[in-house]
Amino acid sequence: MTNALRSFRVDATSDVAAFRLWGSSISTMISDMGFVKTSDTGQVDWATVASPTTWTAIWCYEVWRFNDSLQGTTPIFFKIGYGRGNNSGTCLLSIECGSGSNGSGTITGIGTGLIRYILLGAINYDNSNPKTHLVSSDGSGLFLVHGIEAATSGHKGAFLIERLRNNDGTPNSDGFIVRSCNGTGSDLRVYDRINNLSYYATGGNAIMPFSLTSGQSTIQSNGQFPTAPVHVLTPGVSITKSKLILCYAAADLGLFAKQQVYHQGQLRTYNCLGTYFGGQDSAAQVPVSFAMWWND
Amino acid sequence: MAKIAWACNGNMAATAQFRIWGKAISDGLAAIGMIKTADTGQIDWTTVNKPAATTFAGYEVWRFNDSLQSTVPIFFNLSYGCTNNPTHPKLNMTVGSGSDGSGNITGVQINTIGLIANGTATPEDNSSKLSFMASDGSGISFIHQIDNSLSSIRSIFIIDRFRNVDGSPNNNGFIIMWKYGNETNMWTYYQDRKTSLLNHGTISRGMALMPLDLTAGLSLAISGTVYFMPYNFIVPGGSGIQRVKMILCYAASDFGFNSDQMITHLGASRKYKTLGTNLGYCDSRSQQYATAALWQED
Numbered sequence: 001m002t003n004a005l006r007s008f009r010v011d012a013t014s015d016v017a018a019f020r021l022w023g024s025s026i027s028t029m030i031s032d033m034g035f036v037k038t039s040d041t042g043q044v045d046w047a048t049v050a051s052p053t054t055w056t057a058i059w060c061y062e063v064w065r066f067n068d069s070l071q072g073t074t075p076i077f078f079k080i081g082y083g084r085g086n087n088s089g090t091c092l093l094s095i096e097c098g099s100g101s102n103g104s105g106t107i108t109g110i111g112t113g114l115i116r117y118i119l120l121g122a123i124n125y126d127n128s129n130p131k132t133h134l135v136s137s138d139g140s141g142l143f144l145v146h147g148i149e150a151a152t153s154g155h156k157g158a159f160l161i162e163r164l165r166n167n168d169g170t171p172n173s174d175g176f177i178v179r180s181c182n183g184t185g186s187d188l189r190v191y192d193r194i195n196n197l198s199y200y201a202t203g204g205n206a207i208m209p210f211s212l213t214s215g216q217s218t219i220q221s222n223g224q225f226p227t228a229p230v231h232v233l234t235p236g237v238s239i240t241k242s243k244l245i246l247c248y249a250a251a252d253l254g255l256f257a258k259q260q261v262y263h264q265g266q267l268r269t270y271n272c273l274g275t276y277f278g279g280q281d282s283a284a285q286v287p288v289s290f291a292m293w294w295n296d
Numbered sequence: 297m298a299k300i301a302w303a304c305n306g307n308m309a310a311t312a313q314f315r316i317w318g319k320a321i322s323d324g325l326a327a328i329g330m331i332k333t334a335d336t337g338q339i340d341w342t343t344v345n346k347p348a349a350t351t352f353a354g355y356e357v358w359r360f361n362d363s364l365q366s367t368v369p370i371f372f373n374l375s376y377g378c379t380n381n382p383t384h385p386k387l388n389m390t391v392g393s394g395s396d397g398s399g400n401i402t403g404v405q406i407n408t409i410g411l412i413a414n415g416t417a418t419p420e421d422n423s424s425k426l427s428f429m430a431s432d433g434s435g436i437s438f439i440h441q442i443d444n445s446l447s448s449i450r451s452i453f454i455i456d457r458f459r460n461v462d463g464s465p466n467n468n469g470f471i472i473m474w475k476y477g478n479e480t481n482m483w484t485y486y487q488d489r490k491t492s493l494l495n496h497g498t499i500s501r502g503m504a505l506m507p508l509d510l511t512a513g514l515s516l517a518i519s520g521t522v523y524f525m526p527y528n529f530i531v532p533g534g535s536g537i538q539r540v541k542m543i544l545c546y547a548a549s550d551f552g553f554n555s556d557q558m559i560t561h562l563g564a565s566r567k568y569k570t571l572g573t574n575l576g577y578c579d580s581r582s583q584q585y586a587t588a589a590l591w592q593e594d
Contacts (some may be wrong), residue, residue, distance in 0.1 A: 190508070199508050199509075200508065200509050201507055201508050201509055202509055202581065203581060205505065205507045206505070207503060207504070207505045207528065207580060209503050209528045209529045209530045209537065210499075210503075210529065210530050210531070210532070211499040211500075216532060217532055218530055218532050219532065219533070220530070220532075220533065220534055220535065220536055221490070221533055221534060221535060222535075222536070224536070226530055226537065231505055231507040232507065233507040233508055233516055233518075233523060234518075235508075235514065235515060235516055235517065235518065236517065236518055236519070237518060238518060239507070239518065239523060281580070282505050282507075282579075282580040282581055283501050283503075283580040283581065
């Protein structure tokens with residue numbers, strides 16, 4: 001399976017069944033993409049876990065790892081934290097990436113200790129109606145979008161973990177990137193596995209070569225519109241692009257529109273997120289959204 | 297295709313200095329192949345007097361002289377004066393598609409671009425400052441007193457016709473970009489002649505990507521190859537991505553001020569002058585250590 005779209009409620013506290021459904025659904029989405037849950041001790045049991053009683057703290061966690069051919073030489077592990085946000089009923093979702101785990105839930109190696117909070121849920125919102133969540137993976141990258149219809153940025157978010165790519169889109173062992181965003185902005189960290197260094201980029205790493213206003217389309221006279229690749233520069237190593245995400249002007253295609261894009265040497269299908277995500281280019285322009293890789 | 301460099305005193309305290317400063321710019325434009333029009337009322341550098349603060353002493357009207365000028369004409373008016381500090385030069389520009397013969401720019405217009413900012417009370421010192429100007433006929437790169445200690449005076453501007461993938465100019469329109477040394481904005485105006493979207497897309501940031509958060513010492517070199525990023529543009533309803541030849545963006549730590557580098561851009565190896573930390577905030581994130589390199593020759 002390379003992609004999935006699921007619908008479930010986002011609720012951390014109003015009832016334990018809802019919290020379990022929320023967390024276990026995210027877990028299932030990751031599992032469905034072929035990622036492997038490690039045997040680290042202390043991981044959440046979705047059948048028995050209680051509702052979070054602390055705010056803005058990781059209540060329980062899972063540790064996952066990649067399962068592609070490069071995992072043996074360039075391992076990527078990540079820890080998903082689940083909990084309760086800043087307000088009653090809201091959720092906390094966090095991610096920490098590294099190159100190993102210690103067997104008891106601690107991420108080790110490069111990237112250790114940097115926890116990104118995808119959701120913090122600062123205010124209460126509609127937690128009684130299901131929201132749509134999307135995930136895609138080609139085995140060497142994982143992109144998960146949470147709560148696409150949530151009206152406030154604290155309740156929707158996304159994260160990307162992706163190996164660096166060759167020009168044809170195949171993954172390599174040079175390193176990986178982690179990108180997190182909360183609906184209105186994003187950051188990107190590059191992990192250089194050759195030199196074991198990391199680099200940071202505030203905001204998106206793509207150029208939308210126009211100063212967009214809300215609702216403005218970039219469609220050209222020939223009917224085409226630009227998509228902007230996310231660049232990844234690793235000093236001394238390479239400059240490459242993400243395969244799993246592209247940026248585009250949200251007005252050009254709406255939510256869930258499937259678009260064929262020629263990227264990294266071939267036509268690939270991307271799923272557009274329309275106006276439900278913004279600020280994704282390097283200038284953080286609100287009308288710039290994501291198109292997420294859906295399949296080749 | 298020509299380039300010119302000069303050094304002149306940046307202090308406008310006396311008429312003689314004002315004449316030297318302005319005439320050097322005027323001579324530079326002529327040297328790189330621009331044509332001064334026959335508009336009446338243009339400044340006479342042998343008789344003009346230094347103006348008072350915040351006033352202009354006069355103007356010149358120039359035009360391009362390439363093969364596209366007959367179908368997509370570019371005219372510009374340069375006004376020479378002093379900023380709010382009477383020892384600081386001021387240079388304003390209006391760009392359009394014609395002139396009325398008496399100094400007024402007509403047609404498609406970009407009005408009153410201030411190429412030098414109002415400065416502080418600090419008087420200009422009396423040392424010579426470096427300026428550079430170059431053109432391939434279809435674009436101008438101008439680096440004004442780039443070693444001036446006053447950020448408001450050291451500045452760059454380019455006019456560049458939209459370019460094809462091989463660097464040749466096309467008739468889709470043109471772009472103007474300018475900024476002062478430490479100003480966090482990099483101003484961009486462009487005009488698309490195909491769509492009649494005129495003055496469309498005023499952008500306050502440089503539309504080039506520096507794909508990391510830059511620090512003073514962070515090099516973006518990969519195996520000895522330094523990363524330069526182009527400025528590209530698109531106009532809704534237009535003719536696809538439009539390219540710029542006259543300017544590139546790079547990390548300031550990779551090359552210092554006034555280093556000529558051969559850079560492969562738009563299908564050819566071309567010479568650019570790097571500006572190091574004398575300029576900043578040139579990328580789409582407005583990063584201090586994102587600087588520019590301006591075209592010198594092919």
